[in-house]
Amino acid sequence: MASVLPIALAEWRLIARHRSTWLLFALFVVLIATAAGLNRARQVRDRAQQLDYQRLVRAQWEGQPDRHPHRVSHYGTFAFRPPGPLAAIDPGVESYTGRVQYLEAHRQNAANFAEAGALSSAFRLGELSLAFVLQLVLPLVTIVLGHRALAGEHETGRLRFLLAQGVSQRALAFGKLGGLALALAPFGAAGAVAAVLVALTDLAFAADAAAPARLAVFAAAVLLHSAAWLALTLWVSARAKTSARACAVLVMLWLGSSVVVPRIAAVAAAARHPLPDKSSFTAAVAADTRKLGDAHNPDDPHYAQFKAETLARYGVTRVEDLPVNYAGILMARGEELSAQTFARHFAALGETMQAQADFVNGWGLVAPTLALRALSAAAAGTDLRADLKFQREAEAYRYAFVQQLNGLHRDEVRYDDDKDQKLSADHWKRFPDFRTAPPTLREALTGTGVAWLVLVLWTLVPLVGLARTDLRTA
Amino acid sequence: MKAFLRLLLWEARHLQRSGPAWLVCGGLLAASLLATWAGGRNLARHRGEVAALAAQYATQMETITREFSPQGEAGYVAYYTFIPTHWPMSPLAALTTGVRDVVPSVIWVRMLGLEGQLYEADLGNPALQALGGLDLAFVFCALAPLALLVLGHDAFTRDRDLGRFTLVAAQAGGLGRLLAARIGARALLVVGTVTLAFAGACAWLHVSPDGRAARWLLAVWAYLACWTSLAACIAVVARSVAGSLALALTTWVASVILVPALLNLALTAAFPVPEGLALTVHQRQESHAAWDRPRAETMEKFFVHHPEWAGTPPVEGRFAWRWYYAMQEMGDQSVAAQSQAYRHNLRSRQAVMTRLAWLAPVAYAQLALSARAGTDLDAHLDYLDRVRAFHGELRRRFYPLFFAEASITPAQFDLFPPFPAEPPAAAAPSGPSLWPLLAIGALAFGATRLLLRRRFL
Numbered sequence: 034m035a036s037v038l039p040i041a042l043a044e045w046r047l048i049a050r051h052r053s054t055w056l057l058f059a060l061f062v063v064l065i066a067t068a069a070g071l072n073r074a075r076q077v078r079d080r081a082q083q084l085d086y087q088r089l090v091r092a093q094w095e096g097q098p099d100r101h102p103h104r105v106s107h108y109g110t111f112a113f114r115p116p117g118p119l120a121a122i123d124p125g126v127e128s129y130t131g132r133v134q135y136l137e138a139h140r141q142n143a144a145n146f147a148e149a150g151a152l153s154s155a156f157r158l159g160e161l162s163l164a165f166v167l168q169l170v171l172p173l174v175t176i177v178l179g180h181r182a183l184a185g186e187h188e189t190g191r192l193r194f195l196l197a198q199g200v201s202q203r204a205l206a207f208g209k210l211g212g213l214a215l216a217l218a219p220f221g222a223a224g225a226v227a228a229v230l231v232a233l234t235d236l237a238f239a240a241d242a243a244a245p246a247r248l249a250v251f252a253a254a255v256l257l258h259s260a261a262w263l264a265l266t267l268w269v270s271a272r273a274k275t276s277a278r279a280c281a282v283l284v285m286l287w288l289g290s291s292v293v294v295p296r297i298a299a300v301a302a303a304a305r306h307p308l309p310d311k312s313s314f315t316a317a318v319a320a321d322t323r324k325l326g327d328a329h330n331p332d333d334p335h336y337a338q339f340k341a342e343t344l345a346r347y348g349v350t351r352v353e354d355l356p357v358n359y360a361g362i363l364m365a366r367g368e369e370l371s372a373q374t375f376a377r378h379f380a381a382l383g384e385t386m387q388a389q390a391d392f393v394n395g396w397g398l399v400a401p402t403l404a405l406r407a408l409s410a411a412a413a414g415t416d417l418r419a420d421l422k423f424q425r426e427a428e429a430y431r432y433a434f435v436q437q438l439n440g441l442h443r444d445e446v447r448y449d450d451d452k453d454q455k456l457s458a459d460h461w462k463r464f465p466d467f468r469t470a471p472p473t474l475r476e477a478l479t480g481t482g483v484a485w486l487v488l489v490l491w492t493l494v495p496l497v498g499l500a501r502t503d504l505r506t507a
Numbered sequence: 508m509k510a511f512l513r514l515l516l517w518e519a520r521h522l523q524r525s526g527p528a529w530l531v532c533g534g535l536l537a538a539s540l541l542a543t544w545a546g547g548r549n550l551a552r553h554r555g556e557v558a559a560l561a562a563q564y565a566t567q568m569e570t571i572t573r574e575f576s577p578q579g580e581a582g583y584v585a586y587y588t589f590i591p592t593h594w595p596m597s598p599l600a601a602l603t604t605g606v607r608d609v610v611p612s613v614i615w616v617r618m619l620g621l622e623g624q625l626y627e628a629d630l631g632n633p634a635l636q637a638l639g640g641l642d643l644a645f646v647f648c649a650l651a652p653l654a655l656l657v658l659g660h661d662a663f664t665r666d667r668d669l670g671r672f673t674l675v676a677a678q679a680g681g682l683g684r685l686l687a688a689r690i691g692a693r694a695l696l697v698v699g700t701v702t703l704a705f706a707g708a709c710a711w712l713h714v715s716p717d718g719r720a721a722r723w724l725l726a727v728w729a730y731l732a733c734w735t736s737l738a739a740c741i742a743v744v745a746r747s748v749a750g751s752l753a754l755a756l757t758t759w760v761a762s763v764i765l766v767p768a769l770l771n772l773a774l775t776a777a778f779p780v781p782e783g784l785a786l787t788v789h790q791r792q793e794s795h796a797a798w799d800r801p802r803a804e805t806m807e808k809f810f811v812h813h814p815e816w817a818g819t820p821p822v823e824g825r826f827a828w829r830w831y832y833a834m835q836e837m838g839d840q841s842v843a844a845q846s847q848a849y850r851h852n853l854r855s856r857q858a859v860m861t862r863l864a865w866l867a868p869v870a871y872a873q874l875a876l877s878a879r880a881g882t883d884l885d886a887h888l889d890y891l892d893r894v895r896a897f898h899g900e901l902r903r904r905f906y907p908l909f910f911a912e913a914s915i916t917p918a919q920f921d922l923f924p925p926f927p928a929e930p931p932a933a934a935a936p937s938g939p940s941l942w943p944l945l946a947i948g949a950l951a952f953g954a955t956r957l958l959l960r961r962r963f964l
Contacts, residue, residue, distance in 0.1 A: 064769075068769075068772070071772045071773060086784060086785075089788065126633035126637045128637070129631070129633035129636040129637050130633040143627065161771070165768070169764070177757075275749075277748045277749045281657070288653070297541065299635040299639070300640075300641050303548075303632075303635060304548060307552075308632060309630070310630065311611060311629055311630040312559065312560060312613050312615070313556065313563075314630055316566065382630070385632075386632040389635055390634040393638065417634040
């Protein structure tokens with residue numbers, strides 16, 4: 034086993050001596066710099082734009098004149114989703130989700146205004162980001178530099194000489210593995226430097242206390258995935274008769290793992306857990322809301338009973354005699370019931386989406402890149418779970434803000450001549466701003482055990498395979 | 508010519524016996540089959556959604572009838588009435604997703620301000636959208652060139668590795684002829700497979716065999732012709748099988764994955780498009796501010812755009828429907844310039860993309876195919892324009908009722924017109940021309956000829 038180190042160093046020198054390796058490294062650095070730089074520039078611009086709108090909307094909110102509270106609840110407000118803590122490194126699903134939700138009385142809107150950038154008809158593979166480069170390009174670099182490692186020795190007949198000199202097969206195999214790992218280290222280091230640079234200069238990163246831990250988890254997942262491709266490359270190279278065949282097999286595995294299987298998985302997930310179309314979803318919500326009755330309609334049977342109960346509670350016989358404004362109570366009741374309906378429907382929708390995402394992640398067993406994508410976006414706080422959390426929090430805020438207005442309607446507006454009254458503009462300033470936070474790292478990582486296991490398996494199985502391959506007969 | 512045909516036939520027979528060729532074409536067919544199945548599902552889902560619209564609309568109108576029977580104020584009825592509009596999906600569109608999976612195909616509009624109603628996202632799962640869809644255009648644009656390269660890269664190098672290259676070249680009667688026969692046979696095989704897959708998909712999804720489908724297939728052929736030249740170039744450049752394989756794979760990865768991704772990122776960074784959000788925020792502000800202004804002020808503004816109503820009596824009191832809808836329209840009007848700019852920016856970004864896409868033939872081919880199938884960004888914006896026109900028509904029909912402070916009965920609900928979904932036939936866009944693809948092909952062809960002469964003579 035003492036010969037592992039010299040073999041590793043020899044392999045490393047062999048790879049480093051090739052001019053094409055340096056060319057590859059230069060290209061890799063340029064790609065990383067472009068991806069990280071452009072993405073960061075876009076993130077900074079989007080973030081600034083979002084903050085501008087957030088300030089504008091708040092200023093518009095506080096700048097409202099004296100208004101009737103129900104008018105204000107129709108005026109509504111917006112909930113903005115801040116980018117995830119590591120969005121500049123891995124944008125995850127953020128380009129495909131709404132960044133803003135319009136919040137108003139009586140209805141829960143789906144988040145809208147997905148980024149217009151998603152609207153180009155060009156080939157979509159994932160956004161070019163640092164994560165993209167580390168997920169897809171680094172394995173390719175591994176294949177290009179490593180497919181010859183053992184197949185080449187076999188092909189040129191040098192293998193027999195090496196083994197005749199008393200080098201053990203395992204020492205040779207793992208020495209080559211070490212050499213390739215050494216050669217890949219600068220590529221990984223370039224990625225790490227870029228990631229740290231982007232993170233340190235990013236506001237979203239600074240805003241999250243757990244961000245360094247997130248970065249560590251991200252790095253761990255990338256390392257494990259890279260190790261898997263390293264082991265796989267050596268194993269295939271050990272078993273292939275020629276380096277051309279090793280290259281072909283490895284590239285096909287890469288293609289399957291990063292391009293073909295994810296798409297098939299997406300199609301299968303949509304078939305396995307179908308989402309309702311938007312019209313049917315809206316119609317179903319409307320049908321359930323209709324069953325509740327209409328708070329705007331004074332003759333509605335449900336609300337007639339509610340009225341009787343309310344009058345009895347206050348011990349009066351006419352709404353005019355209530356100490357508070359009945360219209361406000363009615364609105365609050367209507368909002369309560371409809372919000373329950375929305376919550377039920379949107380929760381079912383979110384569950385279906387999560388089931389689809391989990392189903393896709395299950396395919397990680399045949400496509401390790403899918404497992405890495407899931408882990409990376411989870412650590413970055415840019416996965417589906419983060420989006421669903423934002424939507425739940427936005428809805429909770431909507432409900433609280435509409436009910437606060439209904440409370441004002443109940444307590445501050447007189448019953449008679451209701452619609453002609455206005456409340457002082459001071460009231461609006463007391464409304465809190467919307468706050469949201471991505472899932473904590475612990476929340477983000479629950480249920481990702483399978484993805485980690487997949488990456489470990491994709492590393493261990495090729496390693497064991499490599500150790501057990503008889504290089505002479507391969 | 509006869510000798511060449513014999514050579515071609517010999518190559519074809521050789522391919523017929525080769526395992527990898529069967530494997531590659533089988534894989535291509537399997538992927539096409541899966542993509543067609545997925546497209547068929549999308550089509551069925553879309554048709555199901557559209558077919559259900561009438562019943563959903565009827566249910567809505569029943570509720571409104573219950574509430575406004577025997578009659579109701581026209582303004583009130585219009586407030587509660589949403590009308591479905593949809594962007595029809597042709598079977599060809601099912602084979603070319605374009606932007607259709609990220610924008611809504613159905614938008615319900617009502618007579619309130621339009622700008623707030625146009626930019627809602629569909630109910631898609633972002634986690635699936637981010638993975639990219641699997642459609643036939645993807646299989647043909649991304650995987651078919653790979654099949655071509657895998658089969659064709661060793662046209663020269665295999666014989667060189669085996670040391671019999673000179674012998675084979677001499678027997679073939681010229682290097683050019685040998686290369687043409689070998690690459691040609693493989694290209695014919697791949698194009699044949701692709702055409703077969705397309706024909707199968709057409710039969711399965713009932714694509715009407717008209718000019719559109721033909722022009723779609725023509726674009727695929729032009730694209731594959733371009734890659735055939737590139738494959739020939741690669742076969743000539745490399746000196747060993749390992750070298751030609753590495754070169755072929757690098758070319759594919761760079762031009763199909765890296766360059767399009769870089770192009771997309773660069774364009775997004777260079778041409779920021781203000782989001783639909785800006786429109787909604789401003790429109791909301793404007794129309795709600797009108798509640799706090801004198802009613803006459805809003806009406807005066809409205810009369811500037813609609814002089815035909817200028818002589819009507821002033822709005823008395825807190826509320827009148829004609830004022831309410833005038834205010835809604837003025838809310839739209841206040842962001843008209845921004846809305847114009849938004850659409851203009853999107854269209855010009857698309858135009859720049861088309862102009863630069865020759866840098867990555869795959870991006871150009873995707874643009875060409877989605878334009879021919881009517882699923883590109885332009886087609887989406889055209890749909891939004893049709894919704895805009897329809898919304899204007901709604902307003903034109905109802906303003907007389909609002910100004911007359913009229914009530915309508917359920918029998919009059921057919922005043923709400925159905926949405927004319929089909930675009931005018933003349934509007935079918937031709938899409939980006941195929942010349943850039945052919946030009947790249949010609950360039951690679953020229954380079955191949957030059958290399959053949961330099962290297963081997």
